[in-house]
Amino acid sequence: MSETFRVCALYPELMNIYADRGNLLVLERRCQWRDIGFAVERVSFDDRLQPERFDLIYIGGGQDRDQALCARDLVTRKRDAIFAAVERGCGILAVCGGYQLLGRSYRLGDEQLPGLGLVGLETVREPGPRLIGNCVIETELGGRLRLLAGFENHGGRTYLDPDEQPLGRVLRGHGNNGRDRTEGVVRGNVIGTYLHGPLLPKNVWLADWLIERALGRPLEPLDDGLEQAAHESAIRAAGIDPTLLDTAVYDDLA
Numbered sequence: 001m002s003e004t005f006r007v008c009a010l011y012p013e014l015m016n017i018y019a020d021r022g023n024l025l026v027l028e029r030r031c032q033w034r035d036i037g038f039a040v041e042r043v044s045f046d047d048r049l050q051p052e053r054f055d056l057i058y059i060g061g062g063q064d065r066d067q068a069l070c071a072r073d074l075v076t077r078k079r080d081a082i083f084a085a086v087e088r089g090c091g092i093l094a095v096c097g098g099y100q101l102l103g104r105s106y107r108l109g110d111e112q113l114p115g116l117g118l119v120g121l122e123t124v125r126e127p128g129p130r131l132i133g134n135c136v137i138e139t140e141l142g143g144r145l146r147l148l149a150g151f152e153n154h155g156g157r158t159y160l161d162p163d164e165q166p167l168g169r170v171l172r173g174h175g176n177n178g179r180d181r182t183e184g185v186v187r188g189n190v191i192g193t194y195l196h197g198p199l200l201p202k203n204v205w206l207a208d209w210l211i212e213r214a215l216g217r218p219l220e221p222l223d224d225g226l227e228q229a230a231h232e233s234a235i236r237a238a239g240i241d242p243t244l245l246d247t248a249v250y251d252d253l254a
Ligand SMILES: NC(=O)CC[C@H](N)C(=O)O
Pocket: 017, 060, 061, 062, 063, 064, 067, 095, 096, 097, 098, 153, 154, 155, 156, 157
């Protein structure tokens, strides 16, 4: 086994709601099943993040108070290393609270949490209900039209700068802000999304996309009968019947 997919789990003890850690398990299994090495290193408060050690930095969702604890450490101790890692081609997958921290700031009333400023976006806690529910988006990640399904629960509304690219278009659910039908952000190997689920067990094609980008080669297919059923059931949970979708259009459907 010569290839190893190396993942940095950032603040795993705090940024892990809705079992977001399950995303790491999916990456691990899909590597193991193909005889690809998998290494995960936890990086938390005060730890030094070494940019050359990773192919992917992963950060899950968190409550506002946990985000506040992480935000200052992230900005003061990790920012330069994260920028350097991305510069080298390292990917980022950031979910919900983690996604919000990729932007410039997260404003909650009088408080303003600093963000990494890695992508051009801002998050604001506006008056109004939390944006909760099952969600399906269509995305053209990798030049193919595919679906991502998950569950969102966020009080913050995220607004992308005009030159940023959303991860996808909302078919069901709220997405970034409940208004413009955008969801998430993608820039190169950096992905931010509001979708929990966890995300990767419900959308294994995205797990493979992340591994492929890191290894720089296509992966051999796996027997994904169960995973495909989970994907389609998550789509159904959001109110879309996947059998009625045009499978010639969506590359992730059987
Ligand atoms: N699910 C989450 O990660 C929540 C993120 C953030 N605390 C919000 O409510 O907007």
